[in-house]
Structure formats: C-alpha cells, structure tokens
Amino acid sequence: MRGAYGGPRVLLRRLREVMTEPATAQERLDKIVVLIASNMVAEVCSVYVLRVDGTLELYATEGLNRAAVHLTSLKIGEGLVGLIAREAEPLNLADAQAHPAFAYRPETGEEIYHSFLGVPVLRAGNTLGVLVVQNKAHRTYSEEEVEALQTTAMVLAEMIASGELTALAKPGAEPVLRRPVTQSGEPLSDGIGLGHAVLYDSRVGGTKNLISDDPQAELDRLDTAFVTLRSSIDDMLDRGDMQRGGEHREVLEAFRMFANDQGWVRRIREAVLGGLTAEAAVERVQSDTRARMQRMMDPYLRERLHDLDDLANRLMRALAGDVGPAAMNLPDNAIIVARNMGPAALLDFERGRVRGLILEDGGPTSHIAIVARALGVPAVGQIANATSLMESGDAVIVDGDAGQIHVRPMEDIERTYAEKVRFRARRQRQYAALRDKPSVTRDGKTITLLLNAGLMVDLPHLAETNAAGIGLFRTELQFMVADSFPRTGEQQALYSEVLDAAKGKSVTFRTLDIGGDKVLPYLRAISEENPALGWRAIRLGLDRPGLLRSQIRALAKAASGRELKVMFPMVTAVWEFDQARALFERELTHLRRWGYDLPERVHLGCMVEVPALLYQLEPLMERVDFVSVGSNDLFQYLLASDRGNTRVASRFDTLNLPFLRALRSVVRAADKANVPVTLCGELASRPLEAVALVALGFRAISMSPSAIGPVKAALLALDTERAADLVNERLDDPKAVGSLREALSDFAAAEGIPI
Structure with a gap:
C-alpha cells in the first residue's frame, strides 16, 4: 500500500506534526482526515465519536458533505458504523450498500461511494469511536490497509482520551471516555478522598509515546x-x-x-x-x-x-x-487505582501523597483493606473495570463511606464532596473532644477501647485517640513488607519500639499469622486446595518451630522487665495451645539460662476464631490467661462465607443470630472462668456492631484507629442493660432467626445513640 505520502510510517509522522500544531480541536481533526484520505488514496475519510448517550456522532470528514459534521449520528448497532462500534471489529466491504446493515443518511452524500473500510477506535478494549475510509470504485481493501487504519485509529484514541474533543460537544453529548462516571462498589475503608488518578497496574493503555522514529x-x-x-x-x-x-x-x-x-x-x-x-x-x-x-x-x-x-x-x-511503586512520581493528592494489590504494596507509596484507593477486587475484610484502614486511606473495592474507566491524572473522588467513586465529577458533585470533607473534619474535631472523656456507658459500665495495629505508622494513633492500648498487634505485617525473613534482632527492635511507644499501655502481640492469603514472597509457597483451611498460623508455627521460637525469643527480649501479652492465632484444639505454651516456656528457660533479663510478667492467650473451639471453651479457659475473639475469621468459618470472595462475603449479616449466639457463648465461658475476653475483629469498628458486642457482655473491644471516636460517641449514649435485654430476648428464643440489625437500629434511634 502506497499513497501520496509514502505509507503508514510517514502518515504517523505527519499526524504527530499535526497533533503538536497550534490549532483548535476541530481544525486538527479536519487536517487528520485529509491526511488519512490522501495517504490511503481514499476519496472519503470520516471520524465518528461515541457519545455518552450511546450514539456515534460524525465529528470530521473529508469527501462527505461537511454540513453533516455534528449533525449525523447513529446508534450503536445501527448502520455499518454502529455495527463496527458494537462488534469492535473492522469491516471491509467492496459494496457497502449491499450490506444488510447499511443505513442511508441523505445529508452525507455517501450514496456515490461503494467500497468501505471501517475500524473501531479502541483504548484498553473500550470502543471510543469509528474511523472510516470509502471509495467510489468497488474494491476490497488489503490487509496492509486495514492494519494501517487500525494503527492510525490509535492516534485518534489518544486525542479522544485527552479530553480535547469535549469542547466540541453539546452538554449531554460529550465523548464517552471523558464523561463523568459514578460507580458503586464495596466500601473498604471509611473516609473521603479527592485527588487525581494514578494507575498502579502497568496496564495496556497507559503509554503516551505512540510514534516511532526508528x-x-x-x-x-x-x-x-x-x-x-x-x-x-x-x-x-x-x-x-x-x-x-x-x-x-x-x-x-x-x-x-x-x-x-x-x-x-x-x-x-x-x-x-x-x-x-x-x-x-x-x-x-x-x-x-x-x-x-x-x-x-x-x-x-x-x-x-x-x-x-x-x-x-x-x-x-x-x-x-x-518501575515499581516507590519510583512512581505521585501527585500530592494521588488516588491509587489497581486491579488488586497485596497488603504490603500500599506501603511502598509515599504515604503523605495518597488520598484514596480504588480496586477492581478486594473485600472489606481483605488484608489490603485492613492496611488501608490502618493508614487512614479511604478505599473502595469491587469497581468493575476500574483501570479502564479513567486515565492517569483524571479527577477522582473516593467515597469510602458509601462505597462510591466519581470519575471526572461535575462541578456540583465536587463542591458537594468538598463540603462533605469539611463536615467530616468538623465531626472529627467533635470526636477529638471526646479523647479524654472516660469510655463509660450511660448506665456506668466501663468499656475498654483498644487499637488494632501492625506497623510503627499505627502507633501515633495511641496518643491521638487516647485508646487504652493495643488489643491486636499483627506481627506478620513486618514480615510481609520485608524483602527477606526478618532476623530475630530485627524483630526484637520492632517489638521493643512498639512497647516503648505504648508508654506502659497494654500491647497484645499475635504470633505470626501467615499462610492462606498472607503469603511471604521469600518463602516457598505451598499449593493448597483450600488455603484458608490449610497450613497456616499456629499450624505452621508448630510444624516449623524454628520460626515460632525465633519470634518468641524476640518478643521476650523486647519485653525485658515489662509485661508481655502474646496470643496464638487459629487454634483449633486445646492441645495446640498446650504445645505453643510449652514451646514458649522452653524458650524462656533458654533465655534465663543464658542470663537474659526476662519480662516481668507473661500472659499467654488464644484467638477464638475456629468454630471447633466453641465446643472446648471450658478446658480452654482453664489453660489461658486471656482470650481474644477474631470475629473476621470466626464469622467466615461459622457461616462458610469466604471473606475474600465478594460474591458471598456480603451474603450474611454480621448481626445474624447464630453468630451472636456464638459470641455470647465465649463471653459467658470467659466470665464463668474469670478470664479476660476481648474482641479484636473489624466487627468492633462499627458503632452499631459495637453496641451489640457490649450488649452481649464484651467489656473490651479492639478496632481500627479511625473507629475510636464514633464508637466511643455511641457507647457514651448507651444504656447497657436495656440493650442487653433486647439482644438476649432474641437470642434466647430458639425459634428466632434472621438478623438483629433492624431491631438494634430502631433501638439506637429511639435511645438517641449516634450510629
């Protein structure tokens, strides 16, 4: 294929020159269609752009009637142009008018043209428009000509994606890629983030340099x-x-x-x-x-x-x-957009610049969601095709409260959210005013509010919220963000810093909880049919005692002369706790023999997160110094609802009666044995759920830092006895089914409890 300008490479160079010339968008488009027609020896070249209303509008033409520009339009699927847009496939015809999909538009004057070649204008798999060439003669275009037109269409895709053509559109008829988009997903982390999109995935569709010189x-x-x-x-x-x-x-x-x-x-x-x-x-x-x-x-x-x-x-x-995240040039207000992300990846970014997170996958109890909450980054998951919805630099709003995102928002939406951010700031100031107020319910019950943490970045929240301590320190996060397995000395340094930062407040360390969906990149991965039910947490620690011994030694050295609280995750049988305790005591004996200063006092506890343990509570309470309910895992195992699978994760309400009965049984067993009990799952982070937990008898709950204020405000207005009467009446009814959410919400409204 050779035309007046000598082939596709010459055409691309000429197009690049046109793209850099000072001109209006319409002038530039008009030059582009002339160049394409000349290069391909075509009598007609036309550009149709897909609008937000689902129609294809003629934006420029060489050969057809110029008066038809911005007047002629076709629906997707209508005519040959609409067919190309619907199928996203080229169409090469020797006699276009003989095709059953041909739609005659008298204003264009195209009835004298027979041969037709049209290609979709694509970006990241999305159709943005259609590029067409036509000739009077009956001919079939060559494969080289089809390829050249497809390549040329990429330049038009960049022009549409840049937003340059928006100025040519009437309100409500803007090009589809530049339209404002609102999508609902799954709220992962509370808060509002306003900023500009940064595409984390090196996805197809992100390159800006299209045309090659060599x-x-x-x-x-x-x-x-x-x-x-x-x-x-x-x-x-x-x-x-x-x-x-x-x-x-x-x-x-x-x-x-x-x-x-x-x-x-x-x-x-x-x-x-x-x-x-x-x-x-x-x-x-x-x-x-x-x-x-x-x-x-x-x-x-x-x-x-x-x-x-x-x-x-x-x-x-x-x-x-x-190029990895650490090398990415982030704007001051970055909204990170990704298909998915491991929990450590978010920590690779410069933290002060990240205003929000959008994921195509991810559920509210996934580990990336937990990290986002710890960092105070608003996040929304389950946004279909998120990485193709926007371009880097697009204005984006992340509403982590409602689980919505707004891409290229209209001015009134942006103003509304700016006001919402100001309102949240005022509300946070109100919560801050509660910082030094004791966490005591309206009827005089003291509730201990603790923080969930896992990294040093979490620790300033202790002073900010005046929480009573750390109810769950996830030690695995240190391992997940490291390039290699942390040595005992490195672990000891972290644990010592945590205890120093706590300034005498209680800290409960959970031993290494890896395996399942928490994979360490430097450890050999084990393929399992059901990783969540497989070789993980305490099972891995007992089978590979070197790992657990190294951590126990680091914890004991770090707590020298201080109180040390350690709990073991995913205990399924009492004998597992017995083995873990024996391993701990052997390590303490070893350290004592070598002259190390030991912790002043050691408390060993157990996570209650496997349903089998609900039927061993009495012998368990005889052995432990405390218990902590891991509501995330207990819920998923009790309801057979994978917390990482969004198709089922929202299927069951966390305030459903069977689950609440299980929680109450733990509280009653602990109270009977005079064993301290805490709940440290994400359940405690929501005010209504926190009300339910206190009504069940929990007097210590651990939550994300941002939840301390809202939960404390709710508990200050709570009459515990009245709430307990409501909850226990339903739980004691053997025929009662369903959820307590509606009844508890009505109760909170009647009692003036802010939820």
Missing part, C-alpha cells in the same frame, strides 16, 4: 523485553515448589505457552513495523484482543483474558525497566 530500535527493545518475559516465567517454573506436577504447574505451563505464542508476537512486531513504539504496539494488540474477548460468551475464554492482560502488563514492565 522501527529497528523499537524491534530490538521489543525482542529484549520478550526474552525478559519468557525468562521470568521459566524461572517461576524452575522453582523447587513448581517441580512437582499439579494444577498450579499446569496453569503456569499454559501461561508460558501464551508467552511463546507466535501469532501474538507477530502481531506486535507488525504493529512496530507499521510505525508504532514497542509500548504502543503492545497496547494496540492487547486492546484489540481485549475488545474481542470481552464480547465472548464462553466463560473459559473470557477468563483467559486475565492471562493475556497479565502477559501484556509484564511485557510493558519489561519495556519500562520494571
């Missing part, structure tokens, strides 16, 4: 990146834990097969030879693939899209030199 240099870069990609996959397969057969290895073998697919490689190389940079070529091919696969009905094939996306992202990272 195709051979780009091919060399691409080939090097492919070598890096395949080598990384080979390394994964060569690891010791992958040597054995099994489903996990089969998945990686399929992944390697995709990475070596010559069709995929060839399409990317052809795009580079057509004049694109290596990054733009990967983007072009993956955007086309994503658009096709998103429209497939076969769930297996749609699932493979994730594999291809991952491969494209890995290839993009290889081209970029694998």
Whole structure:
C-alpha cells in the first residue's frame, strides 16, 4: 500500500506534526482526515465519536458533505458504523450498500461511494469511536490497509482520551471516555478522598509515546523485553515448589505457552513495523484482543483474558525497566487505582501523597483493606473495570463511606464532596473532644477501647485517640513488607519500639499469622486446595518451630522487665495451645539460662476464631490467661462465607443470630472462668456492631484507629442493660432467626445513640 505520502510510517509522522500544531480541536481533526484520505488514496475519510448517550456522532470528514459534521449520528448497532462500534471489529466491504446493515443518511452524500473500510477506535478494549475510509470504485481493501487504519485509529484514541474533543460537544453529548462516571462498589475503608488518578497496574493503555522514529530500535527493545518475559516465567517454573506436577504447574505451563505464542508476537512486531513504539504496539494488540474477548460468551475464554492482560502488563514492565511503586512520581493528592494489590504494596507509596484507593477486587475484610484502614486511606473495592474507566491524572473522588467513586465529577458533585470533607473534619474535631472523656456507658459500665495495629505508622494513633492500648498487634505485617525473613534482632527492635511507644499501655502481640492469603514472597509457597483451611498460623508455627521460637525469643527480649501479652492465632484444639505454651516456656528457660533479663510478667492467650473451639471453651479457659475473639475469621468459618470472595462475603449479616449466639457463648465461658475476653475483629469498628458486642457482655473491644471516636460517641449514649435485654430476648428464643440489625437500629434511634 502506497499513497501520496509514502505509507503508514510517514502518515504517523505527519499526524504527530499535526497533533503538536497550534490549532483548535476541530481544525486538527479536519487536517487528520485529509491526511488519512490522501495517504490511503481514499476519496472519503470520516471520524465518528461515541457519545455518552450511546450514539456515534460524525465529528470530521473529508469527501462527505461537511454540513453533516455534528449533525449525523447513529446508534450503536445501527448502520455499518454502529455495527463496527458494537462488534469492535473492522469491516471491509467492496459494496457497502449491499450490506444488510447499511443505513442511508441523505445529508452525507455517501450514496456515490461503494467500497468501505471501517475500524473501531479502541483504548484498553473500550470502543471510543469509528474511523472510516470509502471509495467510489468497488474494491476490497488489503490487509496492509486495514492494519494501517487500525494503527492510525490509535492516534485518534489518544486525542479522544485527552479530553480535547469535549469542547466540541453539546452538554449531554460529550465523548464517552471523558464523561463523568459514578460507580458503586464495596466500601473498604471509611473516609473521603479527592485527588487525581494514578494507575498502579502497568496496564495496556497507559503509554503516551505512540510514534516511532526508528522501527529497528523499537524491534530490538521489543525482542529484549520478550526474552525478559519468557525468562521470568521459566524461572517461576524452575522453582523447587513448581517441580512437582499439579494444577498450579499446569496453569503456569499454559501461561508460558501464551508467552511463546507466535501469532501474538507477530502481531506486535507488525504493529512496530507499521510505525508504532514497542509500548504502543503492545497496547494496540492487547486492546484489540481485549475488545474481542470481552464480547465472548464462553466463560473459559473470557477468563483467559486475565492471562493475556497479565502477559501484556509484564511485557510493558519489561519495556519500562520494571518501575515499581516507590519510583512512581505521585501527585500530592494521588488516588491509587489497581486491579488488586497485596497488603504490603500500599506501603511502598509515599504515604503523605495518597488520598484514596480504588480496586477492581478486594473485600472489606481483605488484608489490603485492613492496611488501608490502618493508614487512614479511604478505599473502595469491587469497581468493575476500574483501570479502564479513567486515565492517569483524571479527577477522582473516593467515597469510602458509601462505597462510591466519581470519575471526572461535575462541578456540583465536587463542591458537594468538598463540603462533605469539611463536615467530616468538623465531626472529627467533635470526636477529638471526646479523647479524654472516660469510655463509660450511660448506665456506668466501663468499656475498654483498644487499637488494632501492625506497623510503627499505627502507633501515633495511641496518643491521638487516647485508646487504652493495643488489643491486636499483627506481627506478620513486618514480615510481609520485608524483602527477606526478618532476623530475630530485627524483630526484637520492632517489638521493643512498639512497647516503648505504648508508654506502659497494654500491647497484645499475635504470633505470626501467615499462610492462606498472607503469603511471604521469600518463602516457598505451598499449593493448597483450600488455603484458608490449610497450613497456616499456629499450624505452621508448630510444624516449623524454628520460626515460632525465633519470634518468641524476640518478643521476650523486647519485653525485658515489662509485661508481655502474646496470643496464638487459629487454634483449633486445646492441645495446640498446650504445645505453643510449652514451646514458649522452653524458650524462656533458654533465655534465663543464658542470663537474659526476662519480662516481668507473661500472659499467654488464644484467638477464638475456629468454630471447633466453641465446643472446648471450658478446658480452654482453664489453660489461658486471656482470650481474644477474631470475629473476621470466626464469622467466615461459622457461616462458610469466604471473606475474600465478594460474591458471598456480603451474603450474611454480621448481626445474624447464630453468630451472636456464638459470641455470647465465649463471653459467658470467659466470665464463668474469670478470664479476660476481648474482641479484636473489624466487627468492633462499627458503632452499631459495637453496641451489640457490649450488649452481649464484651467489656473490651479492639478496632481500627479511625473507629475510636464514633464508637466511643455511641457507647457514651448507651444504656447497657436495656440493650442487653433486647439482644438476649432474641437470642434466647430458639425459634428466632434472621438478623438483629433492624431491631438494634430502631433501638439506637429511639435511645438517641449516634450510629
């Protein structure tokens, strides 16, 4: 294919010149269609842009009647242009008018043209418009011409994505990608965040440099990146834990097969030879693939899209030199947008610049949500296609209270949320005024309010909230953010800092709770059918006593001369606690023998989070110094509701009667044995749920720092006896089913309890 300007690479260079010229958006579009028509020896070139109302509007044309620009429009699926937009596939016809989908528009004057080539304008798999060339002669365009037009469409996609064309649109008819978007998801962390989007994933669709000056240099870069990609996959397969057969290895073998697919490689190389940079070529091919696969009905094939996306992202990272979060240039008000994120990843960002977090996955009890709450970062999960909804730099609002996001919000929405932020600040000042007020209910019951923590960044909240102490210190977070297994000395230094920062207030350390969904990158992963029910927490500690002994030694040394409280997670049977206690005592004996100063007093406790333990409470209470209910895991195991699976995580109410009966049984058993009991799950962080816990008999609850103020305000207005009468009446009724939420909400409203 050769035209007046000598082929696609020359056309791309001319287009780049046009894009940098000082001109209005309409003038630039008009020049672009003239250039494309001339290069492809076409008598017509037209650009249709998809609007927010679902119609395709003619934005520019060379060859058709210019008066039809901004007047002619088609719905998605209507006419040949609408068909291309719906199917996201090129359409190449020798006689367009003979096609059953042809829709005649008399104002355009297109009845004299027969041959037709149209391609979708795509970005990250989303259709933004349609680019068309036409000729009077009956002809079928060559594959090279189709490829060239698809490549050219990328330039138009960038122009639409930039928002430049919005000025040409009437209100309500803006280009679809630049429209304001509101989506509801799952609230993960309370708060309101206003800022600008930063795409965490190196996803396809993020490159800005599209046009190459040296195709051979780009091919060399691409080939090097492919070598890096395949080598990384080979390394994964060569690891010791992958040597054995099994489903996990089969998945990686399929992944390697995709990475070596010559069709995929060839399409990317052809795009580079057509004049694109290596990054733009990967983007072009993956955007086309994503658009096709998103429209497939076969769930297996749609699932493979994730594999291809991952491969494209890995290839993009290889081209970029694998830039990580720490090297990202964040704005002062960054809203991090990602498909998913491990709990340690959020800590890689400069903390003072992060205003919010948006995830395509993630549930409220997932560990990234827990970290977000600890950092005070508003977060929303379960936002479908989040990384394709916005561009880096787009204005975004994260409403962690309502579980909503607003992308490119209208001015009135932005003003409303700015006022909401000011209101929250006033409310926080009201909560701050309660800081030194004792946590005593209206009828005189003292409730101990504690914090959940896991990193040094959490510790200033002790002074800010005046909490009574730390009811749960998650020691695994230190391991999850480290590049290698922390040595005993490193662990001791952290635990000592925590105790120093607590300034005599109680701190309860939970021993290492890894396994399941909390994987340490430097430890050999174990493939399990049901990781949440597998080799994790105390099971791993008892089977690999070296890990647990190292931590016990660090804790004991750090608490020299001070009180030490330690609890063991996921205990299922009393004998597991017995073994853990024996291991602890042997370690203390060892330290004593070598002359180390020991803690002044040691309290060993147990997490109640496995339902089997509910039937061993009496012998358990004879052995422990205290118990702590882990409501997150106890709820998921009792209700068979995976807390990381959003399809079922919201299926059961945390105030349902069976769960509350289980909690009450723990309180009663502890009270009977005179054993202190605390609840340290996320359940305690919500005022209404905290009211229920106090009504059940809990007198110590541990929560996220931001919850201290709201929970204290609710408890100060609570008459404990009246609430207990309401709760126990329902729990004592053997025929009662359902949830207490509605009745408790009505009670709170009648009593004037702020929830």
